[in-house]
Amino acid sequence: MSNHPQPHATERFVKDGVVVSRDAYVVRGTDRGLTVGMSAFETLRTYAGRLFRLGEHLARLEGSVNTLGLPWPGAAVVTADLETAAAGLAPELGVRILITPETRLVHASPLDLSLVEKPLRVATRVWEPAPWLDGRVKHGSRAPSEVARQRAEVDEVFWVGRDGVMTEATRSSIFAVIDGRLVTPPDDGRILPGVTRSALIDTARELGLEVIERGISPREAMNELYASSTLKELSPVVELDGNPAPGGGPVGRRLLLAFRALVVRECSG
Ligand SMILES: Cc1ncc(COP(=O)(O)O)c(C=O)c1O
Structure with missing residues (x-):
């Protein structure tokens, strides 16, 4: 052809x-x-x-x-x-x-517009990438992720590291709002540095929101919880390990609207 x-x-x-x-x-x-x-x-x-x-x-x-x-x-x-x-x-x-x-x-x-802002049911599983093929590599050996999601019968699995904190998801980055601050796990070799993640961090800083890069315990009190990626933008997590999760809220809404404004600025003209 x-x-x-x-x-x-x-x-x-x-x-x-x-x-x-x-x-x-x-x-x-x-x-x-x-x-x-x-x-x-x-x-x-x-x-x-x-x-x-x-x-x-x-x-x-x-x-x-x-x-x-x-x-x-x-x-x-x-x-x-x-x-x-x-x-x-x-x-x-x-x-x-x-x-x-x-x-x-x-x-x-x-x-697939049904993925954008879709409320997510999430389960946590303990897993860390091998040091010689760290989280920064977007490789096709995806069976551990696929099977984890299938077995848990959820939309996403959030990985928990050996230190007990959530690092990233099988195909998303993690964001929480805790005490008015935006918290996201750090780029410490265990995560894929998400393009959406970095755009959301840029957006948050433009909005004057404090951004803290640290691991998040699944048991920590959170006001809002999200997964972000290219195809889902910023989607609220409504269930975590079978319990209700905080889902979306005003900070995430503001952030998503500002993210979309940033996208328009970067993709127009
Ligand atoms: C493991 C993992 N983390 C994070 C993301 C989100 O990255 P991005 O925002 O660049 O789509 C993805 C996307 O597929 C992913 O596979």
Whole structure:
């Protein structure tokens, strides 16, 4: 297939820089990205047709690729793939890139709006990443996370470190409001430094909110509790380990509105 966008397409598949059909959007059975999970990925989204914080996603992807020892195609090539995938589709998309030892895959698809601000049921589980493949690497060996969520029958699992504090979630960063301050676990090697997390921290500081980076005990008194990510923005946690959790509140609401204003500033013009 060619790089000419199809009219009326709602999603697009790009493999090694070329627009392909869904059927051709495949990895080989021998690809170690498939056989042993040696892959790196990023999930981005567009607002008003622009990729939000592309530079941060590229830097994180390059770091993941380097740690895994995968081939790094270069920021220009990755950017071209992402832009080819998103061009001419809806203004708000989810755009996912996957890099394996053998191939580069990008899929742009309509945003799943049901994920944005969805009230979440969460369970905690004890787990820490291995020191040689720390939380900063966004790799495809996701079975521990997937099975944890499946078994707990929840929307998200919040990981608790050996020190008893929550660090991050299987596909989100954690935020709480405690005594009027915004609290989020630190980038100490146990978490993926979320792009949304850093944008929310920027936003909070602009609002004059005090931001504290520290672990949060699941048993601590909290006024509001959230999970954040590219696709969910800031979603309230309404249940934690089978008990009611504080969910959303005025600080998170203000933060989310200001975050959206920041997005408009960064993605317009
Ligand atoms: C483990 C983990 N932490 C945090 C996040 C949130 O990161 P971002 O805000 O960049 O989407 C994700 C996103 O998928 C994730 O997988």
